[in-house]
Amino acid sequence: MxxxxxxxxxxxxxxxxxxxxxxxxxxxxxxxxxxxxxxxxxxxxxxxxxxxxxxxxxxxxxxxxxxxxxxxxxxxxxxxxxxxxxxxxxxxxxxxxxxxxxxxxxxxxxxxxxxxxxxxxxxxxxxxxxxxxxxxxxxxxxxxxxxxxxxxxxAPGYTEPLPSGSDRNPTMPRALRDKIRDRAAELGHPVHQDMNEGFQKYLAGEFTPAVPEWPKNAEMAILKVRPNNDLFDQVKVAARSKSPELRPIQIGLAYVMEKYGIDPTDTAAE
Incomplete structure (x- = not known):
């Protein structure tokens, strides 16, 4: 009616x-x-x-x-x-x-x-x-x-998101990939936006990443992300002295999982 x-x-x-x-x-x-x-x-x-x-x-x-x-x-x-x-x-x-x-x-x-x-x-x-x-x-x-x-x-405190960069396709356990995607969807913005935040905190000395260790025999999948190129390159340079065992994308993933409350060893599908 x-x-x-x-x-x-x-x-x-x-x-x-x-x-x-x-x-x-x-x-x-x-x-x-x-x-x-x-x-x-x-x-x-x-x-x-x-x-x-x-x-x-x-x-x-x-x-x-x-x-x-x-x-x-x-x-x-x-x-x-x-x-x-x-x-x-x-x-x-x-x-x-x-x-x-x-x-x-x-x-x-x-x-x-x-x-x-x-x-x-x-x-x-x-x-x-x-x-x-x-x-x-x-x-x-x-x-x-x-x-x-x-x-x-x-909105108060709003800042313009950084430009998206080149395609980055890290491989990780499918269950973790899906949990990351679901959490980003709940927040209403792409995963790489939080990666950029993690890169900034890493460069400022406010985030210390751990080497992500995936469970053995986990089914793997690709997580497509596009973090800002400038930040990615800055982290790449900084990691040579601060975290030589880590690549920039691993640092970004470590921050995202920590922010989303995802245990990197928990590959059980929800």
């Missing part, structure tokens, strides 16, 4: 609150009450037919989409109202989008972040004005949503 976009969002927010075990805010309760009134669905259908606001699809990383939706439900605001606010501030010169050339350069490098669609129904007149400015409305909407809810590039 169709519902108006705004009401649908409010109902979803109410459902989220209820699923979390909390009580919905008074205004959310009112939206639920409207649905339950006699003839409520007929009123919703009529509202849908009268609505002329356009649908806008925003391409956004899944982890950012989920964080934005959760924050909107927690703060009891609609995504559409936030986007409309962002459009007004953009048109007034009070908000600027990120450098798209820089963003496109980052997107050309594999990031491990799955992109998904986030749909809103902004004011048609505002959307048209933004489009006429020469900036894509979805860019303004996506950036302002992340700015408003302090997500992704706008």
């Amino acid at each position: 169709p519902t108006s976009p705004d009401l649908r969002t409010q109902l979803q927010a109410a459902a989220t609150r209820l699923r979390a075990g909390g009580e919905p805010a008074p205004d959310l309760a009112e939206y639920v009450r409207k649905v339950l009134l006699p003839g409520g669905w007929k009123e919703l259908r009529a509202t849908d037919k009268e609505s002329s606001e356009p649908n806008l699809t925003i391409r956004i990383a899944r982890q950012y989409r989920d964080a934005v939706v959760a924050a909107a439900a927690d703060q009891v605001v609609t995504l559409t109202s936030v986007v409309n606010e962002g459009y007004k501030k953009f048109l007034a010169g009070e908000f600027k989008t990120r450098d798209r050339e820089k963003v496109r350069g980052q997107e050309r490098r594999p990031t491990g972040e799955q992109k998904v669609n986030l749909n809103v129904t902004p004011n048609a007149a505002l959307l048209a004005q933004v489009r006429d400015s020469g900036v894509l409305p979805m860019h303004v909407a996506g950036d302002y949503l992340m700015h408003y809810f302090k997500v992704g590039p706008y």
Whole structure:
């Protein structure tokens, strides 16, 4: 059964609150009450037919989409109202989008972040004005949503990920490889991003790796990673004096497993 976009969002927010075990805010309760009134669905259908606001699809990383939706439900605001606010501030010169050339350069490098669609129904007149400015409305909407809810590039302490480097294909027990992949998927970023972190800590003397010793007779598999080339080369030079028994990729793997809480001797499949 169709519902108006705004009401649908409010109902979803109410459902989220209820699923979390909390009580919905008074205004959310009112939206639920409207649905339950006699003839409520007929009123919703009529509202849908009268609505002329356009649908806008925003391409956004899944982890950012989920964080934005959760924050909107927690703060009891609609995504559409936030986007409309962002459009007004953009048109007034009070908000600027990120450098798209820089963003496109980052997107050309594999990031491990799955992109998904986030749909809103902004004011048609505002959307048209933004489009006429020469900036894509979805860019303004996506950036302002992340700015408003302090997500992704706008989160406190956020740092831009380093560029991906050459393919590195270390061989390791399949069970450990799969555990590493699963953990990276949970975190929402590629394994080599944590390898880069480990390389930086190793160079700063903040991480002392152990030589990884794989169990005998373990089924082996390849873990494809692309750590930053500059960091990889710096670690290669440093390891000659600090850890001559280790290759850079082993140092990176040692850090990743330590960070993910994976025992290198535990090759039991989960």
